[in-house]
Amino acid sequence: MKSIMLGLALAAVMMGQMPRGLEIPLWPDGAPNAEDAPDVSQPSDDPALPKKFTVVHHPAVYAFLAPKDKANGAAVVVAPGGGHSQLVIDKEGWEMADWLNKHGIAAFVLKYRLAKAPNSHYTVAGDAWADASQAMRLVRKQAADWGLDPKRIGFMGFSAGGELAALMETHFDEGSRPDFSVVVYPGFRPGAVTVPKNAPPTFLVCADDDPSHVVTTVNLYLDLQKEGVSAEMHIYASGRHGFGLRAPATQPVSTWTDRLWDWMKERGVVKS
DSSP states (O other): OHHHHHHHHHHHHHTTOOOTTEEEESOTTOOTTOOSSOOEEEOOSSTTSOSEEEEOSSOEEEEEOOOTTTOOSOEEEEEOOSTTTOBOTIIIIIHHHHHHHHTTOEEEEEEOOOTTSTTOOOOIIIIIHHHHHHHHHHHHHTTTTTTOOTTSEEEEEETHHHHHHHHHTTSOOTTTOOSSEEEESOOSOTTSOOOOTTOOOEEEEEETTOHHHHHHHHHHHHHHHHTTOOEEEEEESSOOSOOTTOSOTTSGGGGHHHHHHHHHHHTTSSOO
């Protein structure tokens, strides 16, 4: 059944009949080590796009292709945060997908397995990372069918999703390596990742009044610098944790996506 669902989803996208946020399963025969049980979500006003997930057994990406008149061929896999106990997929998934689409970039919002959900047997380094890697492989494999450049596919993560972003840019093979990485207030133990010299260029952002995450952000930046990997970091005085795209306009942190757009143009991720 999962193979049929994946085939139908891919066919719909290739035929240009893709609704906003089409769910595409990552593993045709079910994810390795996954339970055959329903996911648990909190509904939103859009029945196809839940507000959050609290249990995930069926990893997927939700595809948001950019409008044809704006599409520039770039794509980003977006990993929402939630402390690995939930996925805050509206604020750090759907809203980010809308911003990316507005700028001509395709978005694939990742629904990954949660290592710290009640009674979960999943792990971050094993199962969640495997889902993230599979998402990169899927998007790159289908890039031509979706009008994407397979050499301009990045990975973005918020908080716990930022941990996945750090894992993705430090543990990869040819098919799963992001071409660029965006790490937003990442949450993981300092020193938990080892940066290779061929890590992708990286954009990092956080707020100074989010102390535990700013330490992680700075340490990752310094590790990238030691290996000669191009990186840009922005630390805003205020914003706390989890600002996403919802910071008040009066706070400078609300402009972080402007800095991201500048970086994407300067790095050649998009053509301005």
